[in-house]
Amino acid sequence: MSIDHQQAFGGTGAIRAGHGFDVEALDAWLTANLPGYAGPPTVTQFNGGQSNPTYRLDTPGRRYVLRRKPPGPILPGAHAVEREYRVIAALSDADFPVARPLALCEDAGVIGTPFYVMAFVPGRIFWNSTMPGLDPADRAAHFDAMNATIARLHTLDVDALGLSSYGKPGNYFERQLARWSRQYREDVDAGRNEHLDRLIDWLGANTPPGDETTLVHGDLRGDNFMFDDAGPRVLAVLDWELSTLGHPLGDFTYHLMMYRLPPDVLGGFAGAELATLGIPEEADYVAAYCRRTGRGGIDALDFYLAFNMFRFAAILHGVKGRLIRGNAASATAQSLVDTLPKLARIGWEQTGTR
Known part of the structure; x- marks a missing residue:
């Protein structure tokens, strides 16, 4: 059964x-x-988000947002809100669109887990990647604003940001594949999936040559972009939990998955009438990113998309494990977990292997 992402x-x-x-x-x-x-x-909890629980704090004079680690047992190295705080502090200083960080508490004794507080950014999030409610020209402008924001992120000077130690440069895909394969295999509560098992082997054998290192967000879905209510201006990129130093093409093609996934899997729009909606064709969207980042094109595009579908499926596999253990962060966690088998299958289909 499909869900209304905006409502959910x-x-x-x-x-x-x-x-x-x-x-x-x-x-x-x-x-x-x-x-x-x-x-x-006055504290309420945001409905979105599958990993770090996020809350709105309304005081008599101001609004804030609090993000914390989830309660209960978590995998080593996961849910590092301290890293989130560090990266948005650096980006805020560079005038990149993020919510301004205000305070970090690493003492779990205060509310049970470490947390940080950031400024509340009033704006508009499109939980459906086709951005319902916009006319075609406005929708095209919103897509172009996302594209330009991602390109800007991938051209920032990591040393100037003070983030040269934020991750390990080089071998990004090998390291990411090792990380998510390990978390997938270690989360025994969530079980195994045939397509993910096969993808791990295929990706390891088909990693493209060459490497680059930039700051990467790690979860560039459309619903992590906060837009100005008045038009196609990105006010903040949200949810930096998976950010690190990595390969920009891995980051951009994660965002590109929306072109290859159907509406019932992470709200993609595969098969939609893009011209009618005002959404650029995949090739044109890729070309715009390449133009902004000085690239001639993207070779091995299917590898990058298969890798990212595996990676997101591994994330959902972790959500499934947390759901079983009783500490999933979102009320809609089950509906997302239900898409895991289909996402894993589509990821395998990107390889062109039977």
């Missing part, structure tokens, strides 16, 4: 079971550590 993931609601915390303790910590803060806060 947009906005906030009551704090979900198992995701509550001591609001008085938070209020006391913010009073002591966040200049200009004046509580108490």
